[in-house]
Amino acid sequence: MSSTDSTEIAKTDDSSLASDLDKSLSDSISKKFSNVEIAYVKPDRIRVNVKKEEIIDVASFIRDELNFDHAESVSGVDYPEDKQIEVVYHLGSYTDASLDKKILALATRTPREDNPRPGNDSTKLPSLRDVFPSVSFHERECFEMLGVYFVGHPDNRRLLLPEDWADIPPLRKDFRIKGR
Template sequence: MTWEKLRKILDDVKEAFGEDIEGEVFLEKKIAKVIVKKEALVEVARYLKDRHGFDHVKGVTGVDLSRLKEGGGPFIEVIYHLGSLGDQELADSILNLSVKLDLEKPMVSSLFSIWPSVEYHEREVYDMLGVIFEGHPDLKRILLPEYWMDIPPLRKEYKIPGRE
């Protein structure tokens, strides 16, 4: 039931945005993910909120794709895990909204104006992967110490000192 619903939502988004959708990953019982172009992120997010009722973000994940053998490249993927609490029909589903950014200069618009729940999650992705979220009200370090001067630790080029 959940997966049929997610399939319908993905098809609807693809129809509404056409070329702005770069791709999708739909694996039943595993993940439902829609990959959008950077420029269209805010519009797709607003569409998902207003039309489909995804009212909060459960988390924001950043993935450094540079060492991934299949489907990798010099990108950082930022994934928003969207959920719904107000709509009981949708409460059992998580939709992933993803955008691929340039590894050298990762910049994207913040979704704070649409979902205030992203505030601390976006700060964490900034902290751990160095992604700049434009329009975020207070983008600064959250988990690492303020004096951290090394490269962001969740990038693949960062090695834990003393291991490997």
Template sequence: MSEVVEKLKERFGAAVLAEEVSCGQQVVFVSREALRDVVRFLHDEMDFKHLADLCGVDYQGYKPKRPVSERFEVVYNLYSLSRKELLRLRVPVPEEDPRVPSVTSVFRVANWFERECYDMFGIRFEGHPDLRRLLMPEDWEGHPLRKDYPLELEKEWPEYERLREKARELSRYEWGGRGVRGGEHGA
């Protein structure tokens, strides 16, 4: 067990749900209720100043090597330059209440990561300053990276024809030195 895991267990007790080493990387499972405090502690006192990534996971229909407690998970990859250490936090998120606290107050870059996770998985980040879709249009229904998202849309996106017309209109312009005509790229 690493020094960081020992200090997390000492400070947060039962909020540290489990730990493991995966592909040579330390992984700590944390309760969502303690997430913001754990992240603040890691940032301020353990020098994990870089949030390298934050993503969602949907385990529906997946048969993992170890049992999972909830359908969803939010995964945080933190890095400490001074320690030269990578730490992965995994936070189980229940399907019936898909929310976790926002960590934007600790890492400003979390703003974009949390918006993407919300957009793709429907996991809400409480306390986020501007939680709205990032990749999909605002009026899009559903969350495309959920395992139960329909592969074939039941109905066409209402704005699709307007978008196609705008693309046709813009196709007469040159983009980056290449002419774009009717969907064809000119040389």
């Protein structure tokens, strides 16, 4: 995925310490999807960068074939210099005992606009709510905090911010804290 080359995260390589299971998990993903980039394989931590068009297929594969069954966390990270916003899903498993320690980070990127109009601009991603119902509230939080609209999410409403919040999404880097 050429668009992620500018971040340093993609270049980290710590695969020497990772176990065979970690490697076989990442291999099975890269074998099935040729466009997917395995950003790193660390002990118990795998990160997979995918294009947003492919994310539902990759997520379904991770759920059905690799037995990851829930999302621990969904983080949105703003990269204004790349004009992109990254959303990272941290997936875990309760049902498969061999995956107890593993966290699979599934990351994708969406274009970012300088004058955001949340929900009405190009900052959109397909929702993973149908694949992992546990992301529901996390995606709502991501929508209000970074302005990423999740297509297919039935409930793209405010969650933590006030209903009448009219400023830009507060976790974007151009939203500055006063006095800092």
